[in-house]
Amino acid sequence: MRSVTLKMGIAATMVALPTLVMAHPGHEHASSFMTGLMHPMGGLDHLLAMLAVGLWAASIGGKAMWMLPLAFISAMLLGGGLAIAGIQMPFVEQGILLSVILVGVLLVASARFSIATCASIAGLFALFHGTAHGVEMPLNANGVEYALGFIAATFALHITGMALGTLVTRLQAPLMTRLAGSVIAIAGVILAIA
Template structure:
């Protein structure tokens, strides 16, 4: 089991670094996908929330291991579609920063909630992340490829969080949650 987790983590690292391998970034579909892929990785707020989702899911185990990340990705895609369609969601940036703080705290305090409650929490925060991705889509980007890009990056970050959560001791996972929550608090004052 640990060997497969190491393989998943190393594959995720190579996937995240694959953007430098594009020989012709001016092609619309490649650049649209990579623009979407880079967005969750390039923003520390998105990156921390995605890792926290994976850590939280790993700490809960069972159905939560797949249900929480899946709900996040699906709702994030819906949020992106809402933004592209012109719908407005208030307090997007505040919701994203709050997601970092709350998700980090849930990992820190090893809070055990029913899986459905966890799914609702994850989906609620995912809406803000998706709207932000949709609002920041480049005007010349292909929407489908852009969405696939930010969804792929999110899945990779979730997998990294899950892998780290499964490999780490409960104490190390909780420390990771505290670092994420504190970083979220720093984002408030930044």
């Protein structure tokens, strides 16, 4: 299991590396894929929510390890598609910030619901994130490439969260997951009032 955690961490790092390179000035004309890849990495709210979903999936274990990320990515695509189609969703920014706070609280509380309930919660929050991705897509971007980019970034963040959560589980240190959840929730509150 330790080698799986290491491999997941390496894979997430490899996916994130192009984003780190693109963070330097002079890349204003990045490809649609790179623009999509950078979008979730560029906002602390997106980063925290997606890492938190991965941590939450790992803390639940079993089927949640693939169901929560799958539900999140599927609903995120739906939200992005709705935004691109011009269908407005109310309270997008509030929903994103609420997702950070509440998933952090769920981690602190070590919340365990049915897999369907957890996937529904993750999916509901993902609609807000997807809508933001769709609304903020540059007009000259290729929609498919852009979507593939933000899916790759989201998947990398979920994998990173799951790798960290799996490591915490192996170390038998559930307090670390609760501590991470409290940091995530507090950061969400700070982002909401800032």
